Amino acid sequence: MTAPLVRIRGVHKSYGDHEVLRGIDLDVRAGEVVVILGPSGSGKSTLLRCINQLEVMNGGSIRLGEEQIGYELRHGHLHKLPARAIARQRSRIGMVFQQFNLYPHMTVLENIVEAPVGIHRRSRAEAEAHARELLARVGLAEKAAAFPRQLSGGQQQRVAIARALAIRPELILFDEPTSALDPELVGEVLATMRDLAGQGLTMIVVTHEIGFARDAADRVVFMDGGVVVEAGPPGEVLVAPQHPRTRAFLARFI
16 A cells, blocks of 8 residues: 555644643545544644644654655754745645635635735736636636625635635645534535545545535544544444444434
């Protein structure tokens, strides 16, 4: 088998005396969709933020391909990379947050081309052509000239997905992307995510949407108390979980 695209080993993260992540090990292969489930406070979102270096981990390592994320090994010790190097690494990783965080004074198209043009130095013509392709991919081709205030929450989140894809990432992280939406708007965002999963995009998704995990995930990871409690195919973890804590959690949804 090929080496994992993402390799997480022994990741720890604390806020003061509170240890949020207590030695996380996880592999994600290219093209795999991994859904992380767990109660609030279990460390799911913190793990995503460590992968994208929005949080500084206190121990362990995260590799994307052959590259150590956030640090480099010198003389047997890990040293934090400078901000410019971390920004370059982040360009390999897209992230979709709970809140859409679109620039309200920019059109949908301008929101999507901002990073490719302003940070990655792509030509505006190339960036705009790609942005229009992505808008068609998320079902919003006709909204390129609209402003965020003119869109529903579900449409704004789909624009946020297109924006994350605009940097052509190797990996995309979703941090509870439907939690801020009205219930009737959740389905359109999940449908977009299912479509992306079907196209072979490598995804790590933190969500409480059990149906998405069942339909789209290659693997489900259940976290609690800052550790991975159980992991496996959705047909095993969701249908016949082995750990009592997983069974108790899923009983609230299934």
